[in-house]
Amino acid sequence: MSEQQNYEPRVVAFLCKWCSSAGSDLAGVSRIQYPPNATPITVPCTGAVSPMYILSAFNKGADGVLVSGCHIGDCHYIEGNFLARRKMQLIMQLLEFIGVEPNRFRMSWVSAAEGAKFAQVITDFVDDLKPLGPQEKLKKADRI
Amino acid sequence: MINIKDIRDTARDMLAKGEVRTVIGYRRGSRGMPAEPAFITSPEQADELIWDPTCYHNLSLYLVHDRKISAHLQKNSGLPIAIVAKGCDARSIVVLMQEHYFKREDVYIIGVSCEGTGVLDERKLASHLNGVQPTLAAFDGDDYVFTTAEGEKRLPAREVMADRCLECRIPFPKEHNLVFGDDKTGRQLAEPFAALTKFEEQGNSERWDIWSHHFDRCMRCFACRSVCPMCYCDECVVDSITFPVTQQTSAAEKADRVRWIERSAMRSENITYLMTRAMHLAGRCTDCGECDRACPVNIPIRMLNNKMEREAREKFGYEPGASIGGPSLVASFLDNDPGDFIR
Ligand code: SF4
Numbered sequence: 001m002s003e004q005q006n007y008e009p010r011v012v013a014f015l016c017k018w019c020s021s022a023g024s025d026l027a028g029v030s031r032i033q034y035p036p037n038a039t040p041i042t043v044p045c046t047g048a049v050s051p052m053y054i055l056s057a058f059n060k061g062a063d064g065v066l067v068s069g070c071h072i073g074d075c076h077y078i079e080g081n082f083l084a085r086r087k088m089q090l091i092m093q094l095l096e097f098i099g100v101e102p103n104r105f106r107m108s109w110v111s112a113a114e115g116a117k118f119a120q121v122i123t124d125f126v127d128d129l130k131p132l133g134p135q136e137k138l139k140k141a142d143r144i
Numbered sequence: 145m146i147n148i149k150d151i152r153d154t155a156r157d158m159l160a161k162g163e164v165r166t167v168i169g170y171r172r173g174s175r176g177m178p179a180e181p182a183f184i185t186s187p188e189q190a191d192e193l194i195w196d197p198t199c200y201h202n203l204s205l206y207l208v209h210d211r212k213i214s215a216h217l218q219k220n221s222g223l224p225i226a227i228v229a230k231g232c233d234a235r236s237i238v239v240l241m242q243e244h245y246f247k248r249e250d251v252y253i254i255g256v257s258c259e260g261t262g263v264l265d266e267r268k269l270a271s272h273l274n275g276v277q278p279t280l281a282a283f284d285g286d287d288y289v290f291t292t293a294e295g296e297k298r299l300p301a302r303e304v305m306a307d308r309c310l311e312c313r314i315p316f317p318k319e320h321n322l323v324f325g326d327d328k329t330g331r332q333l334a335e336p337f338a339a340l341t342k343f344e345e346q347g348n349s350e351r352w353d354i355w356s357h358h359f360d361r362c363m364r365c366f367a368c369r370s371v372c373p374m375c376y377c378d379e380c381v382v383d384s385i386t387f388p389v390t391q392q393t394s395a396a397e398k399a400d401r402v403r404w405i406e407r408s409a410m411r412s413e414n415i416t417y418l419m420t421r422a423m424h425l426a427g428r429c430t431d432c433g434e435c436d437r438a439c440p441v442n443i444p445i446r447m448l449n450n451k452m453e454r455e456a457r458e459k460f461g462y463e464p465g466a467s468i469g470g471p472s473l474v475a476s477f478l479d480n481d482p483g484d485f486i487r
């Protein structure tokens with residue numbers, strides 16, 4: 001087997017506490033199979049995800065970063081995901097601009113009832129990340 | 145055409161009447177041609193003021209310094225400060241007021257219009273003068289006139305102007321108490337975002353090749369941050385050395401602070417620094433070009449900020465420095481902001 005096929009991308013997933021995190025729980029209790037590549041980090045709201053978190057995840061070696069939260073209109077804090085939509089658009093454009101592969105960053109809306117959608121989002125993301133190989137561009141080099 | 149006498153008279157008059165504390169403007173520098181910032185505090189000094197194509201500095205930085213000094217001395221600053229401001233500088237001042245850094249009545253804006261031109265890019269000039277050192281630069285219609293040891297040299301301004309000035313959409317300080325020069329908004333010397341558009345025509349991997357070399361060169365001198373009026377935070381998230389430490393700060397507290405990135409000038413850390421800075425300036429940078437000019441290793445920092453400016457404009461209809469009472473880019477939203485990238 002080539003190295004490419006053995007490669008398992010590491011995904012850092014920022015999930016909002018009210019929707020996507022509950023959605024991932026539902027995927028679990030419903031026993032839906034999906035790749036175990038994502039490390040979930042629960043945040044109060046997608047609006048609380050600073051672009052610094054995303055840069056930092058890449059800096060510490062993430063191959064892909066996912067931000068997921070409540071659908072527009074469903075935010076527990078009313079407008080947090082509206083604010084996130086703007087900020088994430090900006091950081092996404094900036095990453096692409098310096099030449100990071102667009103598929104390394106992803107955003108999704110997954111409600112607490114969408115366990116199957118959560119599994120699908122992770123599956124698709126991992127599928128798209130595999131051909132890209134390890135993320136070296138933003139990763140901190142090992143200490144010299 | 146701006147007559148420097150008008151600016152000097154204004155400064156002299158305001159200082160004599162005790163209406164302002166200081167007039168921040170430009171004067172002859174000690175390094176030959178380029179102007180330098182001047183802090184005029186008495187009417188007699190007013191004649192030192194100048195206005196020429198080398199007045200590229202964004203002086204609003206010193207309004208920020210002044211605030212910091214008065215906060216440190218715990219003193220109310222009293223009288224307002226008058227400041228000579230170009231279009232982009234005045235927009236920086238608007239952003240600072242939008243963020244409640246100081247109040248409108250704390251500053252008296254002496255606006256100067258860039259009219260048909262803008263300011264000089266010394267790097268461009270070097271390739272035009274074949275090693276001859278100019279000692280003076282002056283505006284003349286659509287030209288710049290340079291005085292050199294070999295006599296006068298005239299160049300069309302657009303050949304040696306800063307890119308941002310070529311692309312400038314509003315070369316006029318809309319927010320002002322007083323303004324000199326004609327409003328030539330609408331003059332178009334180059335397409336807005338022309339340099340950016342050209343760069344973006346390249347593919348992903350070409351862009352990465354170019355940027356990774358730039359990022360390798362950065363030595364984290366923080367000149368770009370120091371010169372930027374918008375980079376006013378006392379505690380900078382990318383630089384642990386700025387975290388305040390008092391006698392009460394315990395060793396545990398110091399150790400527990402989140403250090404998002406290292407201070408060492410490695411490529412990965414430089415990227416995180418410059419990307420974070422670009423994010424923090426989105427909707428706030430008014431493209432005054434100072435960071436780009438100050439960088440000792442010619443990193444095109446302006447391009448990152450410019451990219452954010454264009455995204456904000458095209459996706460969210462946002463214009464930085466447009467109004468004092470307006471919302472900030474990342475603390476506001478529209479119901480129909482684009483969201484088609486979200487799955
Ligand atoms: S960017 Fe515009 S306002 Fe600023 S100096 Fe250049 S022409 Fe003038």
Ligand code: SF4
Nearest residue numbers: 372429432433434435
């Ligand atoms: S980021 Fe650069 S161009 Fe923008 S306001 Fe700051 S110094 Fe000026």
Ligand code: SF4
Nearest residue numbers: 362363365366368439
């Ligand atoms: S980008 Fe240039 S000015 Fe800014 S820290 Fe790096 S070397 Fe210094």
